[in-house]
Every structure is written in C-alpha cells, then in structure tokens.
Amino acid sequence: MRWLAAGFHGSMDYMAAHGLRRARPAELVPGTVSVITARMNYLPRTTVPEGWQAVEWARLARPQEGVISLYARGRDYHKVLRARLQKLQQRMAAELGPFGHRVFTDSAPVLEAELAARSGQGWRGKHTLVLSREGGSMFFLGEIYVDLALPPSAPVSGHCGSCSACMEACPTQAIVAPHRLDARRCISYLTIEHAGPIPAPLRPLLGNRIYGCDDCQLACPWNKYAQVSALPDFDPRDGLTGAPLAALLDWSEEEFLRRTEGSPIRRIGHVRWLRNVAVALGNALAALPPGDARRAPLQAALATRATHPEALVREHVAWALQQEGKLPEARHESHESHESGPF
Numbered sequence: 001m002r003w004l005a006a007g008f009h010g011s012m013d014y015m016a017a018h019g020l021r022r023a024r025p026a027e028l029v030p031g032t033v034s035v036i037t038a039r040m041n042y043l044p045r046t047t048v049p050e051g052w053q054a055v056e057w058a059r060l061a062r063p064q065e066g067v068i069s070l071y072a073r074g075r076d077y078h079k080v081l082r083a084r085l086q087k088l089q090q091r092m093a094a095e096l097g098p099f100g101h102r103v104f105t106d107s108a109p110v111l112e113a114e115l116a117a118r119s120g121q122g123w124r125g126k127h128t129l130v131l132s133r134e135g136g137s138m139f140f141l142g143e144i145y146v147d148l149a150l151p152p153s154a155p156v157s158g159h160c161g162s163c164s165a166c167m168e169a170c171p172t173q174a175i176v177a178p179h180r181l182d183a184r185r186c187i188s189y190l191t192i193e194h195a196g197p198i199p200a201p202l203r204p205l206l207g208n209r210i211y212g213c214d215d216c217q218l219a220c221p222w223n224k225y226a227q228v229s230a231l232p233d234f235d236p237r238d239g240l241t242g243a244p245l246a247a248l249l250d251w252s253e254e255e256f257l258r259r260t261e262g263s264p265i266r267r268i269g270h271v272r273w274l275r276n277v278a279v280a281l282g283n284a285l286a287a288l289p290p291g292d293a294r295r296a297p298l299q300a301a302l303a304t305r306a307t308h309p310e311a312l313v314r315e316h317v318a319w320a321l322q323q324e325g326k327l328p329e330a331r332h333e334s335h336e337s338h339e340s341g342p343f
C-alpha cells in the first residue's frame with residue numbers, strides 16, 4: 001500500500017484498482033485455503049550455460065541492434081506455464097478427486113513474487129524479483145489457488161548480503177532502495193506497460209533496449225546458477241535477436257502481428273513497438289561519431305516514420321532525429337534534471 005501511495009506503479013492503474021484482493025487470495029477466489037506456487041526456467045535452450053551474461057552485455061554494447069528481454073524471445077509464457085499448471089491440477093484431481101481451483105500466470109491481481117517467497121521458491125532480491133540459490137532469477141512464476149488445506153512449505157533465507165550489484169547496474173536507477181522499485185523509471189515498465197510517451201529525460205538511458213530489460217538480473221551473481229529451459233517454447237524466434245533497429249522500424253503492422261503471433265511482444269501493439277525502436281535509433285545515432293557512414297541508414301529509416309499517423313510515433317521519431325551529434329553531456333544533463341522529478 002505504501003508503494004502504491006508513493007505512485008511507484010505509474011500508469012498501471014490496475015495495480016491500485018484491486019485493492020487488498022491482491023493480498024488476500026480468498027477474496028479473489030472464494031474458498032481458497034492454500035496456494036501452490038511454481039517456477040519455470042526460461043533461458044532459451046541455445047543459452048551458453050557458462051558466460052551467457054557476457055553474450056547479453058555484448059548485445060547491449062551494439063547500439064544499432066535491438067535488444068529484447070530474454071524471457072520474451074520465444075513463445076508467450078502465459079500460455080506455456082498455464083497449460084502446464086492445468087496439467088498438474090488434472091493429475092492432482094486424478095489422485096484426489098475433484099477440488100476447487102484456479103490457475104494464474106501473471107494474469108490477475110495476485111502477489112506472485114510474495115507468494116513464491118513465502119512458499120520457499122526463493123527470496124526477494126534487492127531488485128524485488130524472486131531468486132534462488134539453485135536457479136538464479138531467470139524463471140517465471142505461476143500459482144494454483146486451491147480449496148485444499150495443504151501443509152505449508154517454509155520460506156528460504158535471503159542471500160543478498162552486502163551485494164548491491166543489481167542496484168548499481170540499473171541504467172535508470174529504478175531500484176531506489178533495496179527491495180523498492182520505482183516502476184516509472186524501470187525500462188520494463190516504460191517499454192511494455194506504459195502506453196504514453198516515454199519521459200524524454202529517460203530516453204537516452206534506454207540504450208538499445210526495445211522490449212524489457214534484463215540488466216539487474218545480468219548483474220546478479222546468483223544468475224550463474226540460472227537454469228536453461230528444457231522446453232523448445234522459449235527458443236528465440238527468427239528476427240527477434242540480433243536484428244538491426246532499422247529493419248525493426250520498417251516492420252509494417254501486418255509484419256509485426258505476423259512475427260509476434262503467440263509471443264508476449266504482441267500485446268504492446270505496433271505503435272508502442274515503433275515508439276520503442278525509434279528511441280533506440282535515436283540512441284544509436286547519438287552513439288555514432290560525427291561523419292560516421294553508419295548514420296545515414298538510421299536517419300533514412302527514421303525518416304520513413306516521420307509522418308506516421310500516430311502522434312506518439314511522430315514525436316519519438318522527431319526526438320530520435322534530434323539526437324544526432326548531441327554531446328553526451330547534453331543528453332546526461334537531461335537525465336540529471338529528471339532526478340528532481342519530471343513526473
């Protein structure tokens with residue numbers, strides 16, 4: 001409630017709308033007396049187990065390439081995890097007989113991370129995600145609310161210690177204190193949840209992240225234990241990793257819908273996609289030295305969207321084109337002015 005009162009949820013009004021139902025399972029699903037929590041690893045099968053973080057940091061160092069958060073490069077996890085939890089419930093019903101239940105995967109007002117922590121799936125890291133000694137934090141969470149009184153599993157102790165690597169790695173300083181995240185500054189929120197303009201002072205800090213952000217997880221030492229998924233579902237799709245930003249901006253709405261069918265990316269829609277890619281292109285222009293021949297194709301790509309029917313796209317494209325040749329200090333100043341509160 002304090003987090004909501006501070007306005008840290010930004011434009012995610014649904015977080016406030018459900019009130020305490022989020023924290024009281026039996027108010028959401030009457031009759032619930034236990035919650036079965038589950039986690040499912042999502043690192044793609046192609047992940048190099050040793051040193052995958054270095055591969056991801058290297059992507060972020062190539063400004064002309066769009067980077068999509070690891071969890072979103074394959075099939076929509078909502079569908080995958082939900083189907084598997086339903087199968088688990090059916091197996092339980094085969095043993096126990098019918099019982100009241102409801103399956104959730106990030107799909108309703110459920111305090112997923114807190115339920116996971118209280119049931120021993122891991123502890124809440126300073127970045128607020130759940131992490132475990134055996135699996136780092138690269139997993140999804142899901143729950144089955146049941147009307148069975150099951151013996152509770154115990155929470156595990158936290159192992160962050162004096163580490164603050166996630167807080168230091170966050171490009172926008174969104175982790176304002178240990179275990180306290182200002183979503184309004186978080187790149188995952190800005191590129192996925194937030195529908196309006198991305199605050200200009202934060203745009204330079206997005207770099208080439210066009211859908212979500214993994215930095216706080218990449219920096220976490222426990223993620224050397226992150227597990228690779230056993231499923232093909234999270235294998236990266238063609239065109240979603242290593243793609244040039246100029247090509248991604250060129251996708252028509254039809255192409256966007258076709259390429260993101262069954263992917264979590266689809267839910268942001270084509271307009272938000274173009275908004276995000278335009279910002280990344282602006283950052284790429286700023287990263288290239290004056291006179292660099294690689295600038296022209298980026299400018300040409302942006303120019304094709306300068307008259308887009310949506311004002312949101314036009315404004316972000318105009319901003320991106322202005323970034324060319326901007327001194328880093330000028331871009332940084334705009335970030336610092338944000339610290340005094342642009343919201």
Ligand code: SF4
Nearest residue numbers: 170186187213215216
């Ligand atoms: S996802 Fe990125 S922007 Fe959000 S808290 Fe983590 S590092 Fe910061």
Ligand code: SF4
Nearest residue numbers: 125126160163166220
């Ligand atoms: S980076 Fe450090 S502080 Fe952050 S979640 Fe991982 S162990 Fe905890």
